Amino acid sequence: MDVNLGRRWRGPIAMALRSVEAVAFLVFLVVGFSIFMAMGRSKTLNQIELNNHSGHCNFPAIFNFGDSNSDTGGKSAAYDRLPSPNGDTFFGKPSGRFCDGQLVIDFIAEKLGLPYLSGYLDSIGTNFRYGANFATAGSTIQPVDAKIFEMGFSPFSLDIQLFQFEQFKARTIELYKEGRSSYIESSFPRPVDFSKALYTLDIGQNDLHGGFVSMTEKQVLASTPNIINQSAEAVKKLYQLGARSFWIHNTGPIGCLPFAVIYYPPKPENMDQSGCVKSHNEVAKEFNRQLQERVTQLGAQLPDAILTYVDIFSAKYTLISEAKKLGFANPHGYCCGHLGDYNVDCGRKAMVNGTEIIGASCSNPSEYISWDGVHYSHAANKWIANQILNGNLSNPPIPITGACHKLGHS
Template sequence: MGPPVNAATPSTASSAGEDMLTNDQRFLLTVIFGLYFGPHLQGERPPHKSALQRVLERLPRYTQDRLAGSKLMVAQMIHVYYYILRKASQSVIVAPPLLLKFFRDALPPRMLGPGFNYPLFIDLFPTDLHPCSRVEERFMAIDNIVLIDNPSTSYLREEVVVRFKNLTGLQEFVLEKDAAKLPIYVTDEVFYQLIAREERSEGQPHFSVPRCGSHGRQCNISMAFSPLDTTGATAAWSAGAGVVWNAEVELAGSITGRVTLAESEDSYLFNVSLPGIRIDQSARRALQSRACEFPAIYNFGDSNSDTGGKSAAFHRLLPPNGDTFFGRPSGRYCDGKVILDFIAEKLGLPYLSAYLDSMGTNFRHGANFATGGSTIQPVDTRIFEGGFSPISLDIQLSQFEQFKARTLELHAGKSDYAKSSLPRPEDFSKALYTMDIGQNDLHATLKSMTEKQALASIPNILNKFAVAVERLYQQGARAFWIHNTGPIGCLPHYFVFDPPESNATDKNGCLASYNKIAQEFNMQLKTLVSKLRLRLVGTTLNYIDIYSAKYTLISEAQKHGFGGPLEYCCGHDGDYTLYCGQKAIVNGTEVVGDSCSDPSKVISWDGVHYSHAANQWVANRVVDGSLSDVQVPLTESCRESIHS
């Protein structure tokens, strides 16, 4: 369909029958869902191009193989629509049931009116590329769509911009991203729009909701506003429903606000804004205890989570590192994002800057102290000569302590820099502390010891890890997210660059004895985390089984669209071996440790580190809590689990 939204059209409402969408309603549907949402494509860096921009600028149609494979909840899209129209007249707002029909291309022609010339949702997001789906069999979602909180409007005609601002009451197009997020998801497709009323008795306000929605169907509102104790509120949250705490139900008074309600077989979900409503505080505390709003992340680790520390301290990583997502080296040992980046995305936080990177860095939402080659053990001659980083975990902890102390000093001095670029003092105790380290300790022992000696060294390594956690606890850390180590015996590096003496392999071709050492390390780490839970009062410690996710991916590589499990993408082997990005002249010819043609089909990026695609696959299983020993999702990891 052509670009009619850019045509100058009158802003007055249509005079058609009440069942027909007005011109303004149709205009806003197209602009809001076309402007603030776009296709989620692999490798496309923010700012993303909106669906409307692609239509109006006549950009080439993207194909299935470019899609990122993400899902966006329909409830969140609806919430964004109403958030944008929070200042608008009710006459231009479409009710929730019609929005659902708009998404499914189910609006009857009589509602669209004669001469309808705006793109429909399926014109913006074709169903073959953006089908409706279900998450956990309950949540309605649309595939491969991304929310754009600061969309480009340069391609819109001036009269379109003016009309949008007049209808919405907004002066700019930028969304407050957190405000436009829906904290709870809709569990079914049935929506009610209810009217709340106020009456006064002895000078005190009471709020009521009639027992019939605007759709004309009877609904039992006592279920919406029933007394909820802490147990009931917690149970409702666990079932996936939102709770409007407690409010008094009466049947008289003037209109004071509206309630949007979604229904499923066993629960209701509400979005309510009523001035002066009285809340049951015990139920409120129960719900708040389930939702985590981490203001910052502090990460400690090695190259698996390094976002520029080693690159800033020693030497910049060479291309093609970073090419898939960032388009340039980003300090990550990867063609794109590491698992830590996906964790930050899930929490709605920016990617973490390396503490050691002083160039244009903002630490408002945390800092990354990880550096490639770091170990848990303090560096001694054996470790240093093995080529590992001198910035071991104890040094990273010292850097954090200095960072926190200087942050507090600058805030106390009313520094403008502290206000704009450093965490708030209270954020340190509310932040998430992530730890992904230990792999290099095992590498170091295997390079200098027998396998038996390597196994015997694990308790000493983990004792130092425990000391690090306790140091962070003394600094106010209360929420920990701890990754175990991956299957080191499956790293192609060992077969290409550093062949071991023993070649006993498992069914996937991995070195069985090396993986056995990693599994022993992980078993002892899990036991340690359980002990720390008992010692460190008021903390939540989540142990994440990264090993299982990575080994599953390696075992099922072809099933998930990858090539051979022990292939790697970047580097050069054969008669002359080069690491990723290196160059050399061999017999008068330049040899390059270059990238393979399609990194998305390879699990290992450079023989040691995982590719962007593999990290994304693992991260999807990390954040949902299925790899947590207490089965707590990342977004709820500030609270204790009933399983712990």
């Protein structure tokens, strides 16, 4: 614009032009600023929403349901105690965990500032003030029948675990109604804690494993919708019992377990780039796809529920596919026990052709992803937990410390 224009022009026309120019410039500033702010909001919307929920939820308790991936002593208490070297790496003694140390559920408790969960079935030295663990090794989502039980799976399937929780809650509330005492208040959750607690589920692997033993892969796939339906009914039942915050793991790459590679040795056309049984992993992926779809549906059906779906498959598969880069040895190796020609569980003894075989541990468990051919090592569980607890593998992408909030709500 000519800076001398105002000097040369006089009268009403000049005044009008200057007014128009001033208004136009003001409009330019306002519109430009609005566009700039809108672009900024567009670029950072997801981050803003995540920041809105970055605060700690202060869960007063955790109630866990699952199988050996999260069993902190249930099966060991119900049957015979797991022997050393199980537990030795972290606890210095057997801890009821099918691992040399901590499980992912232990790292969840640590992240939330809570003590490790006691197994509901463990009557020795237990404390349920901050929750309880109903998981037992060998558990399935499907109710156990004679066929499944004879295959060696746990009688404490998910429906039984729900019955146990329902009784635990009812009797705990009864105790508080009968009269408070220092023992009750220090040993059991407060009645209000049940609706504020985090409910974690990590189960389904044994349903697939049992299917591979007794059915064709096509039959296992055909059975998946029914299994997912039963899992969804479990979530609904917990919701009816007052649960609101759920942290739900999908199932891991079962075809990558050393057990699977040894007992179902993949032919070249059925081996993926990481040396895993490709078809078994494809079944697991389909199971997970259906599970995620159902969790999304449940989120719409249960208006007050906060359901977080956790892609633990991706975390575990990344660890296996990048094992050497991450400091681990052969991803299909294992540290404790014997598989293959003769089976001796970790820490056990057996006579094989007149010779006593001991399921001893390797010298450095931290080098192994698999502890005993089926379960993950302490070092692997720690790495996996670090991948999932920050929310990077969750849907919605909320860290576990914010899993009491719905994305988009304060």
